[in-house]
Amino acid sequence: MLKDTACRIFSVLFNQYIREDTNLNFLEFDNPFQILIMTILSAQTTDRTVNSVKGRLFEAYPDPSSMADADISKIEEIIRPTGFYRAKSKNIRGASEMLVREYEGIVPDSMEELVKLPGVGRKTANIVLNHAYGIDAGIAVDTHVKRVSFRLGMTDNTSPDKIERDLTSLFPKEAWGKINFLLISHGRSVCDAKKPACDKCCIKELCRYYRENNSPDKE
DNA sequence: CTCCCGATAT
């Protein structure tokens, strides 16, 4: 895809969705530790589900040291609705232990250090860096970013690492955090996985998927 | 590649 096309898509999506971050369907957090834990919990689960366990979880374990001393089974009970609760419990306690032992209880602000934490990959690290510290180290490629960017034709790859490379070279660094938010917003509201609502799409004229599936000579 | 694992929409 041409950078000019990418820029136009960004512009249209920005005007469409920029007001929507007052909308409730995103992770809630009050500090770097919370966004780290909430993002680990968000794997394969909706943000709403993760938000629903936030109160109990941080009331019981408000900081890395209390979480590091937590009883695994108690964490499991609290976060069960988010799915993968055994692995996630182990990960968030393990990450908390590492924060206490190696980072003085402070969530690190570099990709290199963040991905050393159990349960933290590039996607989660990118979210933490951007949300907690305002750092654009890369672009978080989740299931929405993956699907929407592929359909639009911003990438021909399917692996998150390659998609991130394609997207970061397509957009200026200042836009990285925004394009993540915009692709997710669009993926949720219009370009959903099962049946994308191309008729309601504000960027269909710029979309590869639309061209290939709604072209005049289809069928 | 498989496994982890519950909630929700269709």
Add this chain to the structure above:
DNA sequence: ATATCAGGAG
């Protein structure tokens, strides 16, 4: 019943 949801580890 099945697919999918702000993935990561083995």
